[in-house]
Amino acid sequence: MSMPFSFKLRSKLRSKRVNRSFWGSFGLFTVLAFFGAFMILPLVYAINNAFKPLDEIFLFPPTLFVRNPTFNNFIDLMNLLGESWVPFSRYIFNTLFITLTGVIGHVIFASAAAFPLAKHRFPGKKALFQVVVLSLMFTPAVTAIPNYMVMSWLGLIDSYWAVIVPAFSYSLGLYLMKQFMEQMPDALLEAAKIDGASEYRIFWTIVMPNVKPAWLTLVILQFQILWGTDGNGFIYSEQLKSLHFAANQIIYGGIARAGAAAAVALILMSVPITLFVFSQSKIIETMASSGMKE
Template identity: 65%
Template sequence: MIRRLRQKFWTTKPTRSFGGDLAVLLFIAAAAAFSALPLVYAISNAFKPLNELFLWPPQFFVRNPTMANFYDLLVLMSSSWVPFSRYLVNTLVITLGGTVGHVVLASLAAYALAKHDFPGSKWMFSVVVLSLMFAKQVTAIPNYLITSVLGLVDTHWAIILPAWAMSLGLFLMKQFIEAMIPDALLESARIEGASEWTIFWKIVMPNVRPGWLTLIILSFQALWGETGGQFIYSEQLKTLPYALSQIVSGGIARAGVAAAVGVIMMILPITVFVINQSKVIETMGASGIK
């Protein structure tokens, strides 16, 4: 019975004790409860009718779930003079365009920095890492000036182009390429006459799949929440988080709607996370290339 239970949960390893495994599982379960319960409460709030939201003492779970908050949100959305789908499309353009460009450009650069030894490579990498440590609040004004010199103010490019060169992706991809691509693999491909371009797409990228799947999650999430308020003035170019934050700023009367907004904004990033993360886990065993 114990053995069946174990096989259900763990990939069996000879170096593990059952007591240890069980302790680990209980520990993870406790942590998962701590991390999930506040969110369960938040989501449950989104389905509470107004009288339950202001009930004392407040209840953790909803008693009479209602879609009223979501319906209110729908009404508020349809009363904006720009069709709400417009905001969604804007955010999707920024999120997808930014993520794809960032993953490709950062991986290209990371491959060269990780596997080619050329003058300036170490220097460039340290600059990227150090840049993570500079508070981004003070670079906002210089950034705005540069964006306006380039003529990008009030276009989606003002958000997409800087996203392509975020520091995070290069740092992350370099660590992945260094750890997952053995030099011997590249050497043998070069001997067979493959160009660096081919090596990058046919050997490097397929083998660091867990790396860029993870980067897609992170980049998607960062851009999805982008309000763009600093750069974008035209109403028809504004983003979904911006439009929703306008609705929520209506104060305490919109408490239920705010909860609904939070839940709706979470749907897509969670979907991307679940899809990519399960693919990261699938890659197990495929590392037989070494």
């Protein structure tokens, strides 16, 4: 019991395997390398473009890699931002506020709901979870129109909350959290119950610290959505608009902006990628329990 259950999982990770022929491995790794190049080269190209002087972005024949790296694009970007009517820091604040509030709220709400679904027995449990699973099977596009009406009834149009509040109830997060919590040993919870702890206390002091890998997974999945939000059509005021929205105006601003566009794209993509690099092992640990049981 002193051993966290995640260790059991790690001990299953293998390195050497039986039944492996050299040529089989060679062939498969070649395939992997080829497609890996397909995946990564567009990103490499995007990164290199950010450091290319304009005459290199428009060079014939085009080059993948930068020859004379420069920070001019970033300086251009700064100048461009300095001229914008709404100070650029405001867009950054908007996106940070939406992302942080949305992510924190989502982790707490989804975990609180996942705990009884994973560990309690009560009437309606199965039906509630089934509805959540069904909701994984369609995208928000389906509900866009009525969602606008609901937002307007609630008076949330043109405010951050129109993006933040629905993000709290993102269903993939609840699903993954519930599947992960199911693996927690019951003995851990029983012991606390015998000590007289309430369900809320058990949730906060025992369950939550034990599902840290799953938090990180919810954080990165939700972060990536909110970081890239353009306001979902709910936000009109320029001073409330998101970073992504402002960046798109530069990106689709035409040839003169090609350098600055590459720079802003690099900045925007580096944040979720960095976050993933640092949380990868925890995310994989959570995903191990993602399976759908019959």
